[in-house]
Amino acid sequence: MEVSVIGNPQTRLCRAELAYRELGFRFGSVVISGESRNKVTFLSQSSNFKDLSIRCSSRSVKCEAVVSDGVPFLKSTPNSRWLASVKLFVGLPLDTVSDCNNVNHLKAITAGLKALKLLGVEGIELPIFWGVVEKEASGKYDWSGYLAVAEIVKKVGLKLHASLSFHGSKNPGIGLPDWVEKIGEAEPGVYFTDRYGQQYKECLSFAVDDVPVLDGKTPMEVCRGFCESFKSVFSDYMGNTITGITLGLGPDGELRYPSHQHDVKRSGAGEFQCYDKHMLSALKGYAESTGNPLWGLGGPHDAPAYDQQPHSSSFFSDGGSWESQYGDFFLSWYSSLLTSHADRVLSVASSAFSGIGVPLCGKLPLLHQWNKLRSQPSELTAGFYSPNGQDRYEAIVEIFAKNSCRMIIPGMDLSDEHQSPESLSSPESLLAHLKTSCKKQRVVVSGQNSSAPVPGAFERIVENLKDENAGIDLFTYQRMGALFFSPEHFHAFTVFVRNLRQFELTSDDQAAEVETKTVNIGSGSGAPSLQTA
């Protein structure tokens, strides 16, 4: 590209430019503070804090643009008081600790944590993998990598939320412990299996929870040992640095069957994962006990395949098998295993961690695909069902309530308008439903975003958090990494944080706060006088 005539004069008044900037933004600040007076838009009630936030946002120009554009979440509404009290966590990379117990990208994490601390983020979520800690042999724990991370987090002054993960992860390639995988080779029945015999090797089947398949121990006993070891090794951090523990309840930590196995496209509604040896024998027993032995020979024959549209076969269609007596039989049994699995894990954990004063959490999936179909097939294959069209989540929420466990719900960044119409999906309505279910039984909800970036995510998250009725007081943003710190994304994240809360200084600057207050009071409230400050 070439230019032959260059006709744009410019001046070189660099100081004048600066003055102009200040003027412009003062003007903005007055307007905003006038609007929001007594409404307390930002965290603090002191007027100078309001000022502070506006000042810093005017520096980061993106923020200012948001101010003047009047994007919804900057408008002062009564809800924002609640918004400001939401605690914000950020997840560390899944491969923070490698499977040889090394801390990966230590330096990057260090710098990142410092940045987040300064930004005013409350804490950090750390995924702790069973396959890393208890890698070599049953009962042989090596926490060194995670301890090192905890120490860093503590020193930076952030809180830590530990996610105990009893599943493996294809990406970044952390599996179940080596000794468990060895057992799995000899005894494939420990893994979830679909009707084609494909196994899901990242998580043990719910049917073996109480079967002594792991060197004579049941998975629940192993889980208890893991929790107790964690509790004693990290005892110095409990309650001060560690302010939350999440129990992995299934594939990817979520309470569900791996109904899609590794099908990343998720074009269909998933398939039933009830074909491992233990599941099949449980099903057989249940069928016999209910007097329908023929129903216990396998799962539904007419359920669609992974890549098929759910309504393309008769199982999930309106009036299809799922609504029949057989459907009720099968789905009740299938979902009861999920419910009892949740109960087992949460009971084990709540007894193991009793008395340490750290809240426990469990994560649910947000199965929003196909939920405009009456059968809501994604929920059914993942194990959520209740007869007669009652609330499918009620039993699960009850278990959470019983164990005083908080519930983490992901997908708070998803909005209906960005879903493809073909998927017949409505994340917003499902989320609303879940929130109501939890509220009914007084289960506290924490939020997460879905891990893949989606358009309009931050606006949607704020919308969700603003809803005071839902009472979401903690949100974990997933997840730190190259993308997270890329200039485009980090800018957007910074804006998000500042809109969520006041820009907080470190605790040492309380004095400074008082001082500026007097400056402001002394100078009155008009724009011109502020200029002299």
Place this chain on the structure above:
Amino acid sequence: MSTVPIESLLHHSHLRHNSRTCRGTRSFSPCSLNLRSRFTSSNKLLVLNSSIGSATSALGFRSSKSVVIRASSSDTAVVETSQSESDDVVFKENFSVQRVEKAEGKIYVRLKQVKENDWELSVGCSIPGKWILHWGVSYVGDTGSEWDQPPEDMRPPGSFAIKDYAIETPLEKLSEGDFEVNINLNLESSVAALSFVLKDVETGAWYQHKGRDFKVPLVDDIPDNGNLIGAKKGFGTIGQLSNIPLKQEKSGVEVEKESKSAPDSTIERKGLQEFYEEMPISKRVADDNSVSVTARKCPETSKNIVSIETDLPGDVTVHWGVCKNGSKRWEIPSEPYPEETSLFKNKALRTRLQRKEDGTGSFGLFSLDGKLEGLCFVLKLNENTWLNYRGEDFYVPFLTSSSSPVETEAAQVSEHTPKTDKEVSASAFTDEIITEIRNLAIDISHHKNQKTNVKEVQENILQEIEKLAAEAYSIFRSTTPTFTEESILESEDEKPEIKISSGTGSGFEILCQGFNWESHKSGRWYLELQEKAKELASLGFTVLWLPPPTESVSPEGYMPKDLYNLNSRYGTIDELKDTVRKFHKVGIRVLGDAVLNHRCAHFKNQNGVWNLFGGRLNWDDRAVVADDPHFQGRGNKSSGDNFHAAPNIDHSQDFVRKDIKEWLCWMREEVGYDGWRLDFVRGFWGGYVKDYMDASKPYFAVGEYWDSLSYTYGEMDYNQDAHRQRIVDWINATSGAAGAFDVTTKGILHAALQKCEYWRLSDPKGKPPGVVGWWPSRAVTFIENHDTGSTQGHWRFPEGKEMQGYAYILTHPGTPAVFFDHIFSDYHSEIASLLSLRNRQKLHCRSEVNIDKSERDVYAAIIDDKVAMKIGPGHYEPPNGSKNWFVAVEGRDYKVWESS
């Protein structure tokens, strides 16, 4: 093996001025400069900061002490061959280590009077390296652009012109070790000032002066932006400008002419004085070293003897342990230990390697029990520098039976502390944080006492956050898998052959650039072009690229003003629409030339700066990037390079993107354009382009990502991977939604044809060396365009060899683009034959190319097994096999065959 160096992210370096004294004064205090490597996006804060002059240095970014080292092992084969070499060698590996060190030195600027009216300006640098002076001048009376091309007689030999605003001149090595360039100032021209930055070719870093260009004033009315060099004491009072009335209206050329006729009457240079100034700088210098490790089994003692040898300078300490029982856990072996060994925290041994007598490095021998399974170690170079193997310990296995070959991709060395040292590092790190936060607190209370604005503190924190995030980003990014050739090929393979995507069109496209630099002159270009529609179609073109259609400050259209006004020097909007219709009728799709990087303003702001827009898109200064001080934008920092002549648009603003998307869609609908040629895409992030492509759904799109190839002392380097990587990175950022002009291929063709160096046309892997070798479907190959050739001739293809160029691009994969001037020239019939051959043989953008010969004087390749070609004076005949080759097209120094 491709590694992305961390340095590449830090290539924007800035010099920051710390002194407060010069603010607002006319005198110059000695400059103290502080060089920092910075992430690009911090530009804006930086600029602000330098004008505030706040005491942020206390919070300094501690980049200076970090030493980043990368090592890569030389070859996998070494491991495999080792056993045959000698029976008792159980392990042998050579790791090459790239060590990056900070070198300190100075930049100096000297103005010297040789004789009357003959002055010489020297710019030099004391750090060794490939330095290039990137410079331009401003003429008396210039108000628009900061930079212009200097008159011919001022350009030292070996200079290259960069478009029409700058010159690049390499610095030459002096006998005393400094690097220097001398510019003879022609004071009879109306040059008012000379601006420059120093560019480090190896790292791509730019060295600026206080965040701006260095500027040497040659007349006395240059406004002081704080970046002037040289004493100004001698200059007279301000106001001399009035001596040159009415000059602003004229272009630089005219002024020059005029001033030559009356050299002394208008320009006030009496104050010009000799001066010499020095500024300290530092840069990262890479050194190549290696570490070789050999393990032998001593048959007599059945001990394992490990020798570690390195040419790394200075003390090298091996921090080691041994492995037993199949675990890679570090254990302490039994004594005796080698000399100079100490126990470290009961976890490891530390042995200092002995210096070699000739001073070229150090070595050490470790004799270990034969039952051990292996040796783990890391190397410690100094307190902060550890050398490890791709983030893990080096591991030397002893068991010959275990066939586990050591992964040999790349050993990575970083400050990253090894496992055994974790506690130490954690506490050191903690201290650092505590100090930093304390510093912040102290700063805050300090400010409180002074009753200064809290804003400054806030800003410090914000800056700190940004720096930390940038640091985290650079490390994360460098450790996540980089873009590799294989991954593209794989994804390419999955795609069906004919699938329309905006990056490739159908895959069988041939572009015609339908204008040159003079096309605007007639005022009726659209009409003239229409008449050629049938001819272009019959030649076999499928896509036509039209000139930029919008109202523009420059007649050629590249300085757009009102985007919705499509009446230009090329014709009216109706003529344009009619032209598009005519071409559609003959089956040619039409690309619009979209200038999205910058836009000329309609109005001045209150400071008199042109940065407010009018027309349907009446944006204000929030739409202008903040890091170009000339235009005082209030947007975010630019996500790419800045184009100096007009306000650069801030694409990170949602309203800007929304408006641009609407505009593109409007152009699609209203004019009927099928796609885009995107101007100066270096200026903004490729991700935005993806956004625009998604919104406007073009049939075909191609971006102009044009930067300089790499040269060593004026000679083009053989390996241009860095250059094509930058283009591929851009395409990748667009998610492949747009192709890019293959500037690399053009550059390499220049060198190959001009100097008869046809060996350049095959890369080390035996593939084409340009973008077309890596990502053929997204490469738009060309040999000339309106900038490089035509009447501008900024980078003209070697004259007389154009047909060799076309024989290459029209037979090779990629999407070829033919320049208008060449079609309607003596080459017409030869080009026509090549076009018809390409269409007849159905060569396409993903065709497979097998290079048969690439020697000094001939290059030959076979494409898709059905077309053979050679260029160069040397002899070549396609192999006689089952195929029967006959000559299809032939011309001077090229020949193309088809198989029957």
